[in-house]
Amino acid sequence: MMAILNADLHCHSTVSDGTLEPEQLAARAKANGVELWALTDHDEVGGQHRARAAAQALGLPYLYGVEISVTFAGLTVHVVGLGIDPDDAQLRQGLAHTRGGRERRAREMAEQLAAVGIPGAFEGALKYVGNPELISRTHFARYLVETGVCQDTHEVFRRFLTEGKPGFVEHRWASLGDAVRWIREAGGVAVLAHPARYAHPSPTHEAALFEEFKGHGGQAVEVVTGSHSAAEAQRYAEMAREYGLAASRGSDFHSPGESHCDLGALPWLDGRLTPVWELLAHRIVH
Template identity: 70%
Template sequence: MDPLALNADLHCHSDVSDGTLTPEGVAARAHANGVQLWSLTDHDETGGQHRARRAALELGMPFLSGVEISVTFAGKTVHIVGLGFDIDDAALRYGLAATRGGRSDRAREMGQSLEAAGIAGAYEGALKYASNPDLVSRTHFARFLVESGVCASTPEVFRHYLAEGKPGFVPHRWATLSDAVRWIRGAGGMAVIAHPGRYNFSPVEEFAFFTEFKQLGGEGVEVVTGSHRPDEYPKYAGLAREFGFYASRGSDFHSPDESHTDLGTLAPLPGGLIPVWELLAERVHTP
């Protein structure tokens, strides 16, 4: 089989971070949708990795360890996916714990900001959706605001309340790009730029981001992702070729009710690319 045609889904989330399904539930949905190589990439947290790997292997589905690390670059929040690392690496776990450390205070401040805007009880409401209080995120607030009837959908919440410059937005300084790449590589994994089309960088900023990432040892970029429009695939395929990056693919699935791209439903990677799973073949856990 053409390696580019493999139905790999290497970016999705469980309720260990801001998804709504358990790691086992995400594994079952991926398998049912024909995923042939799967990775769970919860935000700044590897606590679901052993469960995800066990569930995948019981279903006969090959598995790669994964995580999505929040990074501050040029004043913006970007995400770096780590794939194929040692789940129990101490330095990675310590670094992720430090990154998570500011989320709780940030969430309380978001609740206060929303209360000042006339929305009471948002912090407590968001907590109801978070299985891990240390990982309360904007997504959890968005679910509460939908439940409360403030907005009709989570995208509407983000547009009106949680995006930069809106009443509930509170910035947080995450890990540095150097931190994220170092932690992933130190644990034996590959660092991959997640959904670069989401960041609204200028061409100069995007070139600087890709250049610094490569200089630090980053090796991959998501080309086909649920967070990219199909007309963006050729652009990021071209950048992967230009920078010599391996190409990745992932739905960025969070929930059956919220995600517009389901697990395993993406288009194949464009031609002329080398997929990340070619380099990571020895790190894939197989049944």
């Protein structure tokens, strides 16, 4: 397969913090010209068989996926797993443990918001998610928009729910080594997600993340993603070459009304890079 492929290997459904069902995402991806698709819900593989079945019915090649929340040197970073076996027992157990602290954290977030005059945020956020194990900042953000506290979710994250602002509660996720190991042992490839989004305290911190990620067996990095500018895509293309990593491409689509980029609407990958799907040809479900 060539690098020039409209692959979208990062998006979210109602199974985590997206607003569309897996079947709706598959249809949207197909309609938008996506040629290889993966659903990558946060810390959850419960939508994978639905996504694969919907993709197969549409003739859309599919890769099983997940996005794992990781704590690295005081930062939360995300690792996407592509080509995984979603029924792998160790992976499922690890994800369940990673999800485990979300409800307690969400109640603390709601207490902080109540203290600044925004009551009922836990119950409000819960309306947007069926399972308290999967409640996230995104669900709180939707509640703050619904109640008119903020105009949109971008304003929410400027004023609330981020470090130093009301509603921010740190949570310790999986370790980087555990996340990469779960992905690899489930037959997949570990991808460092949207690296430009992490507020590294120094350039050496980012280099340490790349070094440790590769040292644990990580094989790819998202170069083209909905939150990367053209300059950032170029920078991480250079870092992919420097660290010997394959390149991935994914919109990080969550919702038609919220996302920076629609499914299938990303710029193309740099043709000099090794696309991650070349490492995963044997894992693609047709």
